Amino acid sequence: MDELQLIIGNKNYSSWSLRAWLYLTLNDIAFDELRLPLGTPEFHQRIHDYSPTGCVPALRQGDVCVWDSLAIIEYLDGIYSPAVSWPIEPRNKALALSAVMEMHSGFHALRSHYPMDCRKTPFPAELRGDVQKDLTRLDHLWRSCLELSSGPALLGDLGIxxxxxxxxxxxxxxxxxxxxxxxxxxxxxxxxxxxxxxWLQEARVETEVLASNEWKG
Ligand SMILES: N[C@@H](CCC(=O)N[C@@H](CS)C(=O)NCC(=O)O)C(=O)O
Structure with a gap:
């Protein structure tokens, strides 16, 4: 089988890249990593060679191209049948699928007002916009999973x-x-x-600063 190449953005900022990278890494699936720092001339010059949307992550395997984090994970899951995957039990699978799709398309206030900036020194940020609503929903969702599984992962074993x-x-x-x-x-x-x-250590050694992804105090 052709080698996998994962194209990602900055580790500090690119939350969608983290998902695809973490899935591959947790499952010990070998891949080459190409990091294109977001917002740089290099990113804009090169990203369309790999991703038709101009977004990361993207996955290449020979002449196969997969863009979008969830599509990448689903593509790989179908090929490798790895350990970190969907639950087998139907009720847990329904819950996992629903939660993942909810995350993929929701939690807008949390995503837009609190950009991922993992190397930043932690501080108590004020609650903005509708974020309390998102946090309440997230807390309810996570607790309903943890009560079913009793941890440590949301549905017992580490999964998608x-x-x-x-x-x-x-x-x-x-x-x-x-x-x-x-x-x-x-x-x-x-x-x-x-x-x-x-991932965090590798984010900490990055030097690029992306103003659009920094907290606006
Ligand atoms: N739904 C897409 C979202 C991908 C996305 O928005 N990626 C951002 C970086 S995290 C991006 O590439 N933005 C392009 C840019 O900033 O120019 C996915 O799940 O992969």
Whole structure:
């Protein structure tokens, strides 16, 4: 089979890139990483060679091209049948699918007002826009999963559902957003995973600053 090449943005800022990268890394699937820092001339010159939308992440395998984080994960899941995947049990699978799609298309206030900036020194950010509504919904969703599974991952074993919420965990940390104790404990657990810490270390050595993704105090 042709080698996999994953095209990502900055590790500090690119939340969608984190999802595809984390899925591959947790599953120990070999891939080449091409990092194109967002907003740079290099990004604009090169991204359309890899991604028809001009967005990251994108995955190339020979002449196959997959763009969009969820499409990448679904494509790989069909080929590799890896350990970090969807639950098998139908009720848990329904929950995981719904939660992932909800994250993929929702939580707009959280995403727009609190950009992922994982290397930033944590501080208690004020609650803006409709973010309390998003946090309440997130807390309810996570608690309903954790009550079913009793942890440590949302549905017991680490899965695609956790991969999808990984950037939210970095946002909760950076902006010290309030969550209930069980959800905070889950976020701490996911944050400490070696693969999350590796992403964070690699974000910390990046030098680019993207004004549009920085907190506007
Ligand atoms: N729905 C897409 C969203 C991808 C996306 O918006 N990526 C951002 C970076 S995180 C991007 O590439 N933006 C292009 C730019 O900033 O020029 C996915 O899931 O992959």
């Amino acid at each position: 559902i956790d991969v999808f919420f990984a950037p939210v965990v970095f946002r909760l940390k950076t902006y010290q957003l309030p969550m209930s104790q069980p959800c905070q404990a889950y976020a701490d657990w996911l944050y400490q995973l070696p693969e999350m810490q590796r």
